[in-house]
Amino acid sequence: MTTTTRIDFLYLSEQDMIRAGVTDMLACVNTMEEMFGLLYHGDYRMAGPNSDSHGAMITFPKDSPFPNMPKPTADRRMMAMPAYLGGDFQTAGVKWYGSNIANREKGLPRSILMFTLNDPDTGAPLAHMSANLLSAYRTGAIPGVGARHLARRDSKVIGLLGPGVMGKTTVSAFMAVCPEVDTLKVKGRSAKSLDEFITWLRSTYPQITNIEVVDSIEAVVRGSDLVTYCTSGETGDPSTYPLVKREWVKPGAFLAMPAGCRMDEAMEASDVRKVVDNTGLYQAWFEELPKPAHNHVPLVGVRFMDMIEEGKLLPDQLEDIGKIIAAEAPGRVNDEEIIIMSVGGMPVEDVAWGTVVYRQALERGVGLKLNLWESPALS
Template identity: 55%
Template structure:
């Protein structure tokens, strides 16, 4: 930058695609670097602890004002600021609004933008379309889990919630485990299931078998890898998808970027390995959504922190994927070990993948240069 003049780069969604935002292997490798930095501590997010997921605007179930939005699944606005060190060395903030009813307008559930900022001056470096940034980094964090924890010869992938995010997760998992050849799908309606199968046939030709499941149990049984990505339910943990220990295949990796619930006995069993994307963020959630956190906040790892609160689980049972990626914590310890992996998502991931795509855009001459000021107005 040449101060005091400030220019920044605007990147539209087509620009981001040209800059490689859909590179699932590149994004997974990027997220592996991110989780290592998280484990090391070279980052900051919101709040005094530096571990807040973000600041969320939620709405009442029955607003007293006529024009105020009403609570519903994924109905919120959210700002997610972060700084990430290492080779990224960048600050930024993702802002989004979300509403499941957007599908009636043929719009994505969430509309997102990401701003990258110079860490010294706070001035904008780039402002970019972030729906794909967010989607692909969301898929890449469980992708790191598959890379490090899934059995090498995994053949059967099961997914609950055949929406856009799970489509990209399937694509990511397939690239990381070419042995996958069977896809089991549990969805709410034929339309979303058909869209998912069409996407997979186009982008992941290694899948030869498609099994549409009527129940979650059917989907979970015999699956080597599972991922849950359903719209955020409201009304407490009884509304979350449920799995039984007896359904789960020995050696399975169960990932969830959405809601999931199971028995405390299954979680507490010392043979079950519990992995999260950042233990410090889960501790912060436990402060922001006081016990019982899992009743208010659907992320699966919050059930772990509630059980720790109750003395039913020791803190050391929650293991960081960053510790595994760094070699400080062992990964899979046996072929029949069941691993439960909770993914909450963090703005450091958006900053990392956004910065990576921004650097590619600069090299390729992609985007529109915009001027903030020639020199700032003098008060």
């Protein structure tokens, strides 16, 4: 048997990623569903003591003696998000995540992301890829997986808070699994973002014939079959997070929340089903964060952890979407129940979708092959 020490890897720019299929939302939803099956059966690893951590994050102090240290502006963070995923994937990888809401003033996305895919045996790189689209599509796909199992089949109305990138991909995922949708209500922060979103929506989903711009969160929620909050903002004070009130919510609605959200007491009540993408992820956050944890990570899943600590929610009242996908727990039980799902974002999602896109890039001859070494200078 011959062996070689040569290591090559594939570099994929954003345009390469598009050519390799990163924007195929239905395929992404299907991939995320497969990933959840592996997650439920334990064929994965992430960081942290319980192997469920979101990642390792650098934050910056308000007052630093070093004048060149970055300032803690809104959404300023840097993070490494590593994971391994088994099954048919059999890969590992890490996403490097730099974020600053002030980037928008420079014409840049809030977050700038790169992803490295690795051989899990040797650790050798397989690919280094632009990851903004990778991350956006895998994040948006998770509400689509939830809607496939938990939304009413006759859902027709989407209520969207935040018409940015996350809003677009979440709508794309809803449309991939809920073909009867014909109405969308949207609230945004600026006329520019709303105009851009509506232009995109009309060209991408002409079957949505009724588009309504609303001026309150209540109007987003009322009458909607599918509700999602996709805004970004500062954390620290949950009273500033976008609110969802039970009285606004239509019987039978499915709410998927990949961004900050707070609930009124009626939404926190036990007759509203509470689903998460991975209970272990929120347990890891809860162990890592000061309390109340929702002050530091604004996702409703983190609020669920605070509720358990406060005795307002029993652990067995929290449901994992993986268990539902595995048919070991029921999906939607009836047309009246209200279900809210937290979407936290996990590095196993990047590994899953990154692996699929990488393999398609190889099949399609996309990307630039780069050499790491013929043989290592030190070994």
